[in-house]
Each structure stands twice: as structure tokens, then as C-alpha cells.
Amino acid sequence: MVSSGDDILSRRIAELERENAELRAYAAAIDLGGDSVAVADADHRIVSVNAGFTRATGLTLAQVAGRAPGFLRAGLHPPEFFEEVCRTVARDGHWEGEVLNRRSSGEIFSEQMRITVLRDEAGKVSRHLYVARDVTEMREATEGLWRQKNYDPLTELPNRSLILDRLLQSLVVAGRENRRAALLFLGLDGFKTINDTLGHTIGDMVLKEVARRFQMALRRGDTLGRFGSDEFTVVLPGIDSVDQVETVVRALMECLHEPLVVEGHQILLSCSVGASLWPGDGEDVESLQRNATSALQQAKQSGRATYRFFTPDMDARAQARTRLAGELSDALAHEEFSLVYQPMIDVESGRVAGAEALLRWQNRYIGAVGPDQFVPLAEEMGMILPIGRWLLGAACREAAGWRDLELGPLKVAINVSARQVQQTDIAELVRAALAESGLAPELLTVEITESLILTSGAEVAAKLQRIRDMGAHIAVDDFGTGYASLSYLKQFPVDILKIDRTFVADALTNPDDARLIEAIIGLGHSLNMKVVGEGVESLDQMVFLAERGCDLVQGYRFSPPLAADRFREFVKGHR
Template sequence: MSLFDHLPALIWRSGLNAKCNYFNQTWLNFTGRSFEQEFGDGWTTGVHPEDFDRCVSTYLEHFAVRTPFEMEYRLRRHDGEYRWIIDTGRPIFDADGEFVGYIGSCLDITDRRNTEAELRERETRLGTLLASMGEGVVMRDASGRLLAHNVAACEILGLSSDQLHDWSALETLITYLDEDGTPLEPNNTPSARALRSGLPQAGMLGIDRADGSRRWLWSNAVPLFEDDDPAAPVRGVVTTIADITVRRTHEEQSRLAWTVFQNSVEAIIVTDADERILSVNRAFTDVTGYTAEEAIGQTPRLLCSGHHDKAFYEAMWRDINIMGFWQGEIHDRRKNGTFYPSSLSISAVRNKVGRVTHYVAVLSDITERKASEARIAFLAQHDPLTGLPNRTLLRDRLDQALASATRHGKRIALMFLDLDRFKTINDSLGHMIGDRLLQGVAQRLTSCVRETDTVSRQGGDEFLIVLTDVDVPDDAARVAEKILDLLGPPFDVDGQQLGTSFSIGIALYPEDGNSVELLMKNADTAMYHAKESGRNTYRFFDEAMNVNALERLHLENGLRHALAQEEFQLFYQPQVDLMSGRIIGVEALLRWFSGVMGGISPARFIPLAEECGLIVPIGEWVLGTACRQAVAWQDAGFPPMPVAVNLSALQFRRSDIVASVAAALAASGLDGRWLELELTESLLMQSGPDVSATLARLKALGVRLSIDDFGTGYSSLAYLKRFPVDRLKVDQSFVRDLTDDPDDATIVRAIIQLGHSLHLEVIAEGTETPEQMAFLLREGCSAAQGYLFSPPLPADAVTGLLEAGSLPATPIRPL
């Protein structure tokens, strides 16, 4: 036992009778009592009276069943102070397994309990402080984990406590805004900047909350450091947020009021209760000729013309004093002595007790106002560019036409016209040329209809025509044909000959609808079908179009979210050397696997992506993905090979394609010579005079250029010489029937010979049979792609083919 005497813990032991028969020296030193005094039950005299029953009963209960125990109680120290100890007791058994008593050890935990109590009290005070604060408080660690927050933070942010804990979900619940209301990235908020820089950050922050409301906050973020040492790593950030929406609204209203005051087209005068001028706006000087310095301190009698008698002014002030307001016409005199009629309104401004403190007068030259009213009345019902009726006037006339047709049992036709490819003209030649073209179109349209009909511009390149008293649908068809014929000759706009056409949709009353909304909707639907039918034509509405329109809308909505939801995938179709069967390249082909609609054919979604402009971001994604995959194959040890990517005409025209390609190459690390860009003949011929310069810049990046679907477009030797292309791709429509159709065989043979003559590579698309392959080999075509070798495959499947080194199809030697 002498070893126990030197241990820092208080040691005790009891026998079979549950009486303590040993205490180590540390225990005796702690209590200041002798062994004889502690022996047996004597030690219990040092237990705090409040803990005595619990302590003894716990000991006896465990002793009775011979199980370990652990308990906390207060024990009197030799200096009379009660100290908290934790007492751990364990039963003792002899070599035969017989129970012989208990041994226990005690540690003084007073300081720990005091510290815990202090921390609990501090947390309670902090919680009370946070709960009582009007400002929101949010504390997060460096990884974004929520450490503390108060109720005010939840109320200001419009989030529950659980939502506030889920840091990753906040971006979907809250949109951050800068002071101008522009969306702000989450990593640019004061909290994120404070974490990143280690410096306090403050500023105004807007949020669009999950409930749809917008709040403006003043956010103050202070970084927290390890051991409060600014040189140490940042371990978190405390952010306070105050809702200043009301204050900002008041400030904006004040600024708006001042802006309105200064920039109002009407002259405004503010006087004190004694009618002394305190302030005037710029329009006052424009109308009267008096500067603000000349007017301030004077009274409005400065403008008196002498035209009105005393009774006029007495009646005016009687209304102001009784009703607080007067409005009417008055003759005033400018600084240069000229007279002018003006419209004048005077308002009395009263304080809370009803006493007049100011007068506000608003006046304007009535001649200018009448002219403005006439102009506004016209613009309210007419398109300012063409002078045609606008939506408002068209709606009114269409309502009248429907009412008249209903009364008299007549038919009317509503024609929805969309100018084909107008955006191309606008983008390439500028809006001024586009506006002049629209004016010319409006004049020709007006000449196609009767005075009782209405031609309206809806905005952009859309027009509506209401034809009244239509006896039979052919009457509307004849007008549509007349419009198409009249639009045929090109327009001379500033010396440029601009050709255009219309896609026209026609809806008839009562067959296709008996309301304005339904007729416009159905005419619009018919117009889209005219576009899909090749443009420069017209279509009458029928119910099947509605079904197609809904399907198209559903497809477009899905397409707008497909990129963000990672529903696109690239498949790759191998390109094969016909002599060896070796894979010499792949073509990247876009596939869409919608989570809602399943797999969707490229023939359905790519034209739609072109039409709604989504092909540009989708095309950039394809470029980047294809380049990364090419690098991945090279990193896996496969020989470098070109990956071909199709470029759409819209992508070529509307984006900086050179910058996009350069960015894709740089981001992936792919050498430009292993990227092949496929362009159509129509793209090369219709993209404007700068296409050669663009292609030269692309070639400067090292990329390969090929002409896709060769033979279906212009197939001109002139442009082949002008553009720096490397390869011709024979369109599959010729390859498909070349063994059965002599004409197709002749075309393919000519393309191959043309490519050889111009030192261009030639590859045949759509190769599906050994007979086709044999023909291509005989004619000297060196490469092909198609289902004979492999369908388009996911990247992993292509990797398996690359590991095999060649494709299953056996090369056929030419005879």
C-alpha cells in the first residue's frame, strides 16, 4: 500500500462489511484527519450534508450488487472548504474469484466544475445578449459550419434555424445582390471576403429571400483568429446584419424626389409660408428665363403679367386656404417680357398641427404641354418607328372587329408575321439599317391591305394584320401571297440591297377562336409552323399545331436547364483508316439524356437550340469537354489523335469563336493540332466577309478545319481555294446509296478526286456496308466513319476500342 500513499489521487478501500479500512496519505492530507478518524464510516462526516444521502446510498446500492460506480460529491478539505470530487469505485475479488471488498480513487474536480459553470453562465449571458439584439448575428468557422446565431438573423434572412445550418443550401434559398441590385457571387459577400482576407469587411448587401421578398442589409464581418492572434490562421468569422430596407427605401425616395424635382419638365417653385421663394428647379429657368439666384428670396409675383384682376387672385387663394390646393390656367410673363399661358397648380404644405409651412407651385408652358399630350397620345397607340398601330390600338381594333363580326355573322382573319432572319441583318449591319428596313417593310405591308384592315407592329420584327369581312379563307391566303410577292424584291437601304421575307401564320374567326387572346395565340402557333416549313411562306392554324407547340415549349424548357443539370453527354464515333482499320480520330457527337423526357434525338433538340440561341453555351461546353477527353486519352498512353467538333453557324456568328477555342485548348492543355473543327458549306458562305480572317485566326491556333456534309451545299472550288481547310467530309446521303445509285457514286468519286487535286484529306460519313467500303477504297478515299466500324459510343467504350488498337471491321483491299 505504500505505493498508493504517493499517488496524487485519494485512495480508499473497504472490506466485506462495507466499512472503509484503508485511506492513503493523499486522502488524509486532503481531509486533515487521522486514519482512526476516517476508519469505518468516519470518512462520511466530511461529506457535504446536501450530498450525504445520495453519496452513501449510491455506495451501498452498488456494494450490495458488487458493481462499479462513479459519483460526484463535495468533501470537506482540511481548511474547511468543501471541494467537488469524482469518486470511482471498483469491486475486488481474490484469486478464487471471491468478493473481498471495494477499492476507490477520488480526484478533485472543483476547478473543472467551476470552469464549466462559468462557461455555462457565459453561454447563457451570450445567448441572452444575442436573443435581445435587434441585429442578426451569425458565427461560422472557416469551413462555413454554423457555430452560433440569433433569432434576429433567422428573421432578417427569412430562414429557419435548420436552413441556416445547411450552408450548402443557402445559395438555392438566397440570392445575394450588390448595391445596384446586380446578382453577387456568394464568395464576394463581406463574410466571404473577411474569411479570405483576414480583415474586417463591411458594406451594403441585398438579398432576394426564399419567400420572394427583397431586403437590404448592412453587413459587418469580423474574422476570428486562433488565440486571437491576427498573424494566426483565420478560424472563423462573426457577421452582424442589420435590416436597412426601410432606411434605404426612404433614402431612395428622397433621392428620387430630388431627382424628379430637378429633372421635371415642369417648372417647380417652393416657397415658405410668407410666399418667399426657397427653391426652383432647372425647368423653372427654362420656362421663365429667371435663374435660381434671381428667383430665390422673391415672391411668385415676379412672374405676374397683369392679365388677371384682383378677384381672380382672391378666388385662387380662397381655394388654397380652404382646400389646400388650386389648379388652373394663368398668364405669366418671362424675364424677357414675353407673355405665355401656363398650367399652374399650387399646393399648401402643412405640418402635424395643421399650420402652413410651405407652398409648392408647378407650372408649365401650356403650348408645350398640349403638343406633348398630342405626341404622347399618338405614341400610346402607335409604334414610334413605323407609325403603325401598336399592341394597344390593335387590341382595341381587334375587339371592335370581333364584336362587329359577331353581330353580322362575318369572318375575320388575324395574320401573325415574323420577318425571316431579321436578327442577322441587325447584328451584322447595325440597328440603324435594321430600323430603315422595318420602315420600308411597314410601307409595303400597308399597301397590301384595305383601309378597313389594320397593320400593326408588335415590336422587333413582328407584325400583326387584322383583315375584316373575310368571305372565305382563300381571301386571307391571297393577301398572304400578295405580301410574300411584294416582299420579294430587295430593299435599297443606304445603297445596300437587302432581301427579306415573312413567315406568316393565319388564324380565322370564328373557326380558330372567338377571343383576342386565342386568335393571337393560334396565329402565333401557325407562324412557327410556317418557319418550320422553310420560311417565306404562310400557314393556316389547325388544332394539331397546338399539340406540337406544347411539345416544343416543353422541349425548350427542358433544354434551358439541361446544361446546368448535366444532362448532356458526348459520344464519340471513330474515324478509321480504310487500309489498316486503325482508328485515326473521333467525331464528338452531342447527346441529351433528360431526367424527365429520357433520351432525345439530336435532330429534335439541336435545331431548337439554334433557334433559341442556346447552341452558343452548349457549343462551348462541347468544345471544352471534347478537348479534355482528348487529353485524357493521351494521358492514358494512347497515341494522340484528332477529336472533331461541329460548329454551328450561330455559334460562329454570335460568339468570339476564336476566343472560345483558345480558351478550351488552354483549359484542357490540348495541343491545337489534335482539335478538328467541322464547318458546313452554308456557314462558310453566309457568315460575312470576315470569315476568312476568322478561319486564319483559328488556323493560327494550330487546329484542323474540315467541311462537313460536303456536296450538299455550294461545293465551290473558289471558296475551297480561299479558305484554309484540311479535310472534306462526304455527306452520308451520297454514301448511303452509292452502290445502288450511279449518280451518288459519280458524286462521291468526284468529291474524292477534287480532294486529291486540292491536296485535301477526304473522309466518307455513314459507311455501313462492306460494299460501300470497297468502293471508297477503290476510288482512293483514305478514311471513313459509320456503323460498319462503330456507332457513336461513350468515352469509356471508345477507350476499350483504343486498347484493342483497331476496329472489328476487316479492311477490304482494293481489287
């Protein structure tokens, strides 16, 4: 007979066989399924993985056993993300979400993962179960559809839908931060002609290049989009003043000044711009869009390459600036520029050594316009180049005439802009002006800014050396404001340092300015340079500079800038 103990053992063996069969069936089902499964112990060390895990990661159990699953992280989530995952698992016993991991090949992939805590009969954590599904293709497909819906396929810029969404976000942030936002509409002038004459293929290439230039001209955080055939739009967040908007607008317009070279065609293009601001020009996206469009239409009606603001108060200021720009573009043709000359005095002899030629503008409608208003505008418009050529020639001709009147060997100093030096053959311009006027090269001083020295390299230094090789002199104007060091000065052919007037003004009351002037004079003389003190308005300032060895001075202490005939009289009276 079979004992009852044998019966119990047989039944137990049969139960275990059934359980093992079920476990094998479960394991086979898990392996055949598409999910990746990893089992880790209470300390998150991997103890088992399925075939799906190996397919997803390229790693076998032998390669991952004993390691924490965190080694698979792609490193694209912030640390706070995983800290929150751990807190959730500890608190709730599970977590579910999307993570970016890295395969053994280095490829990054996206997984929808669920982490579950398994506990034993005593309630203690015994296992952690990681079940994940590769959603990379689905995510890429979803992102592709989203991009197709929200981006322009030609320029790869946000389209109308996305740009309006970005505008709404900017309005929300601006309201929260008590700031402003702006919407710009840009229309390409004459683009239809390009399509009609060169074809749509060239037109498409032009649009792509324009988009690239616009993108380069914007600030970080600005959003550029394509709204239509030849219309672009820009969302400007974080605006504190209208000047910021104008700066961006001018940068966008200036980036088209250089011709576009497409398939051998040189294409000149400009744009008109309309702007609306929040709050003030509308309380929602639709009204801002409508008003920016109206402003663009006004800009186009006013001519090419211009811009308009929508609101009356802002438009009045923009209109005034636009009018000034329009008048400035015709100023040379109408001979509205003139030169005045501020005497430069030799400290040792007290005699007039020469003069600095200064530009003045008397507009036939507006009247006198200060250099502080029109010179920056001329820089922005690119007008500084033709204006600079005129100034150079006119000053050389006037200085050459001083010789004929037997006024002595008077030198003339002429300011040139950084753009003139960087974008033109300034040495050739100087040579031509000297040849045309007959002025001796040694009587010409070309004044550059200290900032040019700080931001330029060998190419600019070579241009200045060519000027010096002719016999002319190079001066650094407003020295001391840009922190140019000895090493900078030694790299450039400089003959004269001009101490900025702000230091001279406070030299008698500010010990720091006094010491700085002494240092500049010492530095200049150590490099065999002459030193000029600008803005001298009192006898005490003159004495201060003279006692410290300053070579030349200029300022209202001696004379304001004078018209050409009055300067000649001044020289005759101070022989």
C-alpha cells in the same frame, strides 16, 4: 336706197359680232375659272388650251400644240387603264375619272378629268374636249384624314381599325384559295417598368424601335399593327401549316434578343405571343381577336418570352415544343448533356485515327431527345452558343485524356454551328479550350457546314484562319449538299472534306452519286485536303471508297457512336 342684199349682209355681220362677243365672253369665263381645258382635233392633237391648263401644267399652247395630251401622263397608271379610257370614249362619247399627270416641273398631280367627243353636223368626230380640275390638295387632305383615322401616329403602323379590316380581307382570300390565316397578339413583357423608370419619352422611342424590328422579322405580305399601349398584332395571310406560324412567331421573339439602345440606355425586352387561326379558332374577326387575346393571356401567365396557340390540338403541339424549350434552357445547369464518339478509321492502315464528338441530351423528365429535335431549337433560342462552348471544352478534355491512356495520337472532330462562327470569337473559344484541356492543337478538327462557306465572307475566313494558325484543322461537314465550288474552297482555310452520307448510301446503285464522290475526292486531293467518307454501313461501300482513294471513313460498318469509356475500349481492341 339700200338694197335688200346690203340689209342681209349687215344683219349677218351683226350676228357674227354677237357670236364673237359671246365666244370671247365664254373664253374669258373659261380662263377665269379654275378648270383646265384643252381642245384636241379628231386625231387627239391639241389645238387650243386655256389659262387654267397653263396654270395646272406650266405649259403654254405654243409648247403643246400638235401633241397628244397623253404626254402629260405621270406613268403611274398601268397601260390597261388608258386602254379602257379609249374604249369608253369611243363607245360612249365621253369618260370621266381621276388621272395622275405630271407638270412641266416634274411634280405629279391628280386631276378629275372629263373627256368629251364633239361631232360636226355630219356626225363625224371633229374635236375632243378635255376638262380637268386639280384635286391634289383635296386628295392629300382626304388621304391625311384617312391615315389619321387608320394609323398609329407614334409607330406609323396600322391601328386597331385598319388591322381588323386587313384581317377580314385575309379571311376572304383564304376562303377563296382554300388556305388559312392567322392572327397574332404580341405583348411586351415589362414595358410598364420602362415607362415608370425611364419615362414616357424613352418608352415611346422603345415602341418605335420595337415596331421597326417586328416589321423586319415578318414575311412579305404580313401586316403589323399597334393595338394598344404595349400590344402589337400581326395578320398572317396565306398560311398552309402551323409550322409557318411558329416560324414567324419565333422570328418576332428572336428580334428582341439583342438589347435596345435608346438614349444611352441598354434595354432588354421580350414579348409574349398569342395566336389564333382561321378556320378553327373562330369564324369571324371578333372571335379570332378574342381568342388570340386569350392565348396571349395564357402565354403571359406561363412566364415571359413564350407563346400559346388557342386551339387545343394546336396548343398541345405548341405546348410540347414550349416545354422542350423550357427544359433545354435548364439542360446545361442540370448537366443533362453528354458526348458520344464515333470512330474514324484510316483507310490505308485500318487503324482508328480519331473520333467525331456528337452531342446527346438525356432530359430528367422527357428522357432522350434526338439532336434533330433539340439542335434546331437551340439555334432558334440562342442556346447553341453556351451549348457549343460546353461541347468544345468537354470534347477537348476527353481527347486530352486519350493521350494519358497511351491510346496513340487520336484526333477529335467537333461540330460548330454557323452562329457560333459568325457571332462569337470562335478562335478565342478554341484557344481557351485547348489551353484548359492541354490538348495538342494538331489533334483538334473544327467541323463547319458547307452552307457557312457559301454564305460567308472574309470575316469568317479570317476567324477560321486564326484557328488553323494555332495548328488545329478545319473540316467541311456534309460536303456536296451545298454546291460549293473550287473557288469557294480556295477562299477558306480548309484541310478536310467530309462526303455527305446520302451520297455514300447510294453510291453503289446511283451512277450520279458515284461520280460525285469521285469528283469530291479528286477535288480534295488536288487541294492537298484529306477526304472522309461518312455513313459507311457495308463492306462494299468501304471497298468503293478505298478504291477511289478516300483517306478516312466512319459509320456503322465500324461502330456506332460510343460513350467515352466504350470508345476507349474500341480503340484498344483495334490497335
